[in-house]
Structures are given as structure tokens and as C-alpha cells.
Amino acid sequence: MAKYDLTKTISRYLDRHLVVPLLEYLSVKSIYDGDSILRSKLDLLMETSMVDFTCLTYKLLHNVDDVPEELIKKRQDTLDLIRVMEEKMAPIDKIFSTETMKEMVQCKVAKELFQNLEAKYGFKPDMLDDMFEAARVFYDSGLYDTASDYLRIIRQLVSSTDKRHLHACWGRLAAEILVQNWDEALDDVEKLKDAIDCQSDDRLRPSAETYLFQLQQRTWLLHWSLFVFFNHVQGKEKLIDFFLNNPNHLNAIQTLTPHLLRYLAVCVVVSNDKRKKNQLREVVHLIQQESYCYKDPITEFLECLYVKFDFDGAQQQLKICETVIPNDFFLTGCYEDFMENGRLLMFETFCRIHNCVGIKMLAEKLNMNVDDAESWIVNLIRNAEMDAKIDSKKGLVFMGTHTVSPYQQVVEKTINGAFTAHKLLDRLKSSKLDAEAWNATSRA
The missing domain is CATH 1.20.5 (Single alpha-helices involved in coiled-coils or other helix-helix interfaces)
Structure with missing residues (x-):
């Protein structure tokens, strides 16, 4: 289902290191030719200093045991550069001992912290630039943990108005994503959001330029945050709040990236939040607004169900979702929940219109056989998720009447x-x- 694959679209908004996991995922799927994926991965890795990974990919693509001389030289140059950086950072590493890090946690003001380090440990401004360069070298070489440690210190030592603060926030988030430290990455998403918001205080940049700069930055942040929200335990609920309830982020989605509605829609469908009804209404409204420029089986499923009341169309789109969701790097873990909740939404909407429904008809609408459909409905009734009765002999489901009090x-x-x-x-x-x-x- 290459037609609905968003990897190419999303990759435009990602750092090249973040694109690698997406290509790795596609390599085990049958969406694209294997050699084309390897070729894309090799082109990507050639722009980094992850030489061992590059050599391995080259060997797989060309089915050889040796690599070109340029890669061998690049590997040695990279190792030499890492060694130089480690030697250069040794004195700085001594400054930032465990005791120093405890002091840094207690001091929240960047300027005051910098002055304390300068007076107590002889920390110099040029050391900060050295740390930034070292973080870049280590990150580009795939040493994400080391890069993350330096970027965390840099982020704390420079004020939010310093451009290095914003750069450190981006680097730190990327590094934490790549080492799959989701709790830290979630915190980094919030810090980066705040850093982007702080750019409006920059008096040197005209308001129009500031607005466009922030719009571009938020667009990138929304894409990077997908890694975090779809891997963190509480991520899906947080994605809804981050995308739907933040006007700046919602504006970025509507202005530049309506394809992100796919991920918002899935999170709302699988959500157990008590606000789900309102969230669904809002998402359906957004999907309807943006349908002229973006559609996929997930958004069309909700549009068919809640806008057109086209149950046959919703059934067809839900069927296509069975293929689309497992092939999506971010959504693959949501497959079971989405299909289950999608059927439930169809069932609830269908039964809101009809007081009596045939089990056979329901089975067709839900893409299930009759026995499975009946068992599924029985479980819903047993778990008190719906008010209904089943007449197995006649093959009918009778819906109960639910009266809402005037107060409610x-x-x-x-x-x-x-x-x-x-x-x-x-x-x-x-x-x-x-x-x-x-x-x-x-x-x-």
C-alpha cells in the first residue's frame, strides 16, 4: 500500500538520523523494492559519520565483502576526530562531575549558573562552544548518549533567548529519541515547545519573520513528537492534547501538514478519555475542513461515519485500514485497538439510527462473520458498554432506550x-x- 505510505512526506521534516529507523521498518515490509530501500538508506548514511553502519549497508546493497577506499578512509578520519574530541573534552568532563551536576539542578538561572562555574571551576565561554562542537561530532557518529549529556548541560547554561539554547533542545530531543529514552524525550518535547514559544521575545526579528520561523519550527516539532507519543505509555492521550488543544500546533497542522490528522484521528479513536465524544467531534470537523487537500482511509472512515453516514463507505475504509495501519511506522502498535474501537464506533452510530438490527447485517458492516459478530456484541453487553438484548433465534439485536435527564x-x-x-x-x-x-x- 505505497499509495498511503507517509514515510517520504514525514521524512522532509526529520533529521537524517531519525529517518533511518523509518527506512529500517520499511525494509521488513513489502511496500517497496528491497534494493531501493537499501539505496535510500546508503545515500542517507553517507551524509553522516556512522561509518560502520554505512559499510554494512553498502555490503548488503552490492552483495560484496569489501567497501570502497573512501569509506575506509572516512572511518579512520571519524575515529581520529572522536579521539581528538574526547581528549579536548577531558578537562571539561572533570568540571561537570556528579557534585557539579547536583549544583546545576539546584540553580535555575543560566547566567547565575555560568558565573558560579566560572568562579568555582574556571569554566570559560569558549568551553561552551567546544561542548557544542563535541556534541555535534558525537551525535553525527551515532554516540547519542554522550551527545545528549553535553546538550543537556548546554541547554541549562544558555538563556532561552540564545540561539544555542534552541539548537541544544533540538539535538537533545533527537538523541533521546534515538536511544529510546521516552520519559526524558517527553520532557524534552515540552522544553522544545517552550523554547520555540520564547522566540517571539526576540526583538531583533520582525514580527512576520518571527511568526513564519515559529510556524516552521512547530511543524518540525509535531513530526518529531510522533516518535515520543507513540512509544510513551501515556503518549497517545498527550498527543491529543499537544495537537488538538494547542492553537499554535493546530494552526501548523491546518496550514502546512494536514497529513498529521491521520495520527490525531487514530489517537482519538483508541482513546478511553471521558472527553472522547467532544474530541471526536472536533477531529471530524478538522477532517471535513481539510478533506480537499488530504485524505486517507483513516480520515475517510471517520468522515463516512460521522459526516456522510455512509456505513458501506465506512466499512470499506475500515477494511483498507487493516493494511494501512500495520505498514505505518508509528501506528503499527495501535492496530488491534483501532480496529476494535472502529467497529465499536460503527456499531454505536448504526444502532443510534435503528432500534432493531439484524446480526447478519451487523456482521457485514463490521467485516466479521456472524458467529464472531454475535460473540462480540454479547461481550459488549456483558461489559456494560451498551444497553441491548440479543434474540439469537431470530438473529436480532434490540437496542435499549437511554434517557438523559434534563439536568445532564x-x-x-x-x-x-x-x-x-x-x-x-x-x-x-x-x-x-x-x-x-x-x-x-x-x-x-
Whole structure:
């Protein structure tokens, strides 16, 4: 299903090191030719200093035991550079001992911390540049843990208005993703978000340029965050909040990256949050708005179900999702939950329209055989997820009537009204910022 594969689209917004895991995943799938994946991986790795990995990929692609002389030379040059950096960083490593790191945790002000290190340990400003260069060398060579340690220190030593702070935040997040340290990576996502937001305080950059710069940075952050949200234990719920409830991020999705609606839609469908009904309504509205420029089986499933009430169309799209989701690097772990919740959403919507439904008809709509469909419905009733009765002899499901008290209706409408008003205000603010940025750019 190369038609629905987003790897190429998403890779445009990723660091080359982050693209490697995506290509590794595709190599075990049958979406593309194996040699084309290896060739892409080799081209990517040639731009890094991960020479051993590059040599291995070269051998696999060309089916040889030896590699070109240039790769052998590059490997030696890389090892020499790492050795030089390790020697250069030895005095700095002594400064940042365990005791020093404890002091750094206690001191939150970058300028004050820098002055303390300078007075107490003789730390010099040029050492900070050396640390930055060392972090770059180690990261490019695939030594992500070492790079991450230096970047964490740099991030704490420079103020949020210093461009090195933003660069350190990006490098630290990438390194933590690549070593699969998801708790730290989740914290780094928040720190990077704050660092991007702080760019608006930069008086040297015109407002239009600031706005466009932040838009580009947030677009990249949304893509990088997929690694974290789909691997962290609480990630899917946090993705909904990060994408849907942050007006800046929502604006970035609608402006530049509507394909990210795929991931937001999946997270909402599999969510167990009590706000799921409102979240679904909001996501369906977004999908409907952006359907002119982006569609896939996941977004079309929700559009068919909640906008068109086309159950046959929803059934067809859910069937295609059986192939699309396992082939998506980020979504493969959501397959079972999505299919189960997708069937449940179809069933709930169908039964909201009909008081009595044939089990055979339901089985067809849910892409299940009759026996499995009946067992599935029995389990729903047993787990108190629905009010219904089954007549097995007639093969019918009778839906119970659910009466909502006037008080509960008022509460729900008030909550929905407040939610809608809040979203409308956010959109008006975004529209105003867009207009100001456009006018400033036009005048320039």
C-alpha cells in the first residue's frame, strides 16, 4: 500500500538520523523494492559519520565483502576526530562531575549558573562552544548518549533567548529519541515547545519573520513528537492534547501538514478519555475542513461515519485500514485497538439510527462473520458498554432506550458551548496573526 505510505512526506521534516529507523521498518515490509530501500538508506548514511553502519549497508546493497577506499578512509578520519574530541573534552568532563551536576539542578538561572562555574571551576565561554562542537561530532557518529549529556548541560547554561539554547533542545530531543529514552524525550518535547514559544521575545526579528520561523519550527516539532507519543505509555492521550488543544500546533497542522490528522484521528479513536465524544467531534470537523487537500482511509472512515453516514463507505475504509495501519511506522502498535474501537464506533452510530438490527447485517458492516459478530456484541453487553438484548433465534439485536435527564442535557450543552467558544476564539486569534504576518510580508 505505497499509495498511503507517509514515510517520504514525514521524512522532509526529520533529521537524517531519525529517518533511518523509518527506512529500517520499511525494509521488513513489502511496500517497496528491497534494493531501493537499501539505496535510500546508503545515500542517507553517507551524509553522516556512522561509518560502520554505512559499510554494512553498502555490503548488503552490492552483495560484496569489501567497501570502497573512501569509506575506509572516512572511518579512520571519524575515529581520529572522536579521539581528538574526547581528549579536548577531558578537562571539561572533570568540571561537570556528579557534585557539579547536583549544583546545576539546584540553580535555575543560566547566567547565575555560568558565573558560579566560572568562579568555582574556571569554566570559560569558549568551553561552551567546544561542548557544542563535541556534541555535534558525537551525535553525527551515532554516540547519542554522550551527545545528549553535553546538550543537556548546554541547554541549562544558555538563556532561552540564545540561539544555542534552541539548537541544544533540538539535538537533545533527537538523541533521546534515538536511544529510546521516552520519559526524558517527553520532557524534552515540552522544553522544545517552550523554547520555540520564547522566540517571539526576540526583538531583533520582525514580527512576520518571527511568526513564519515559529510556524516552521512547530511543524518540525509535531513530526518529531510522533516518535515520543507513540512509544510513551501515556503518549497517545498527550498527543491529543499537544495537537488538538494547542492553537499554535493546530494552526501548523491546518496550514502546512494536514497529513498529521491521520495520527490525531487514530489517537482519538483508541482513546478511553471521558472527553472522547467532544474530541471526536472536533477531529471530524478538522477532517471535513481539510478533506480537499488530504485524505486517507483513516480520515475517510471517520468522515463516512460521522459526516456522510455512509456505513458501506465506512466499512470499506475500515477494511483498507487493516493494511494501512500495520505498514505505518508509528501506528503499527495501535492496530488491534483501532480496529476494535472502529467497529465499536460503527456499531454505536448504526444502532443510534435503528432500534432493531439484524446480526447478519451487523456482521457485514463490521467485516466479521456472524458467529464472531454475535460473540462480540454479547461481550459488549456483558461489559456494560451498551444497553441491548440479543434474540439469537431470530438473529436480532434490540437496542435499549437511554434517557438523559434534563439536568445532564444542560450540563453537556454548557460544556460543549464553552468548548466551541474557546476553539472559536483560538481560531480568530490565529486568523489575526496570519493576517498581520501576511501584511508585514507584503509591505516588506
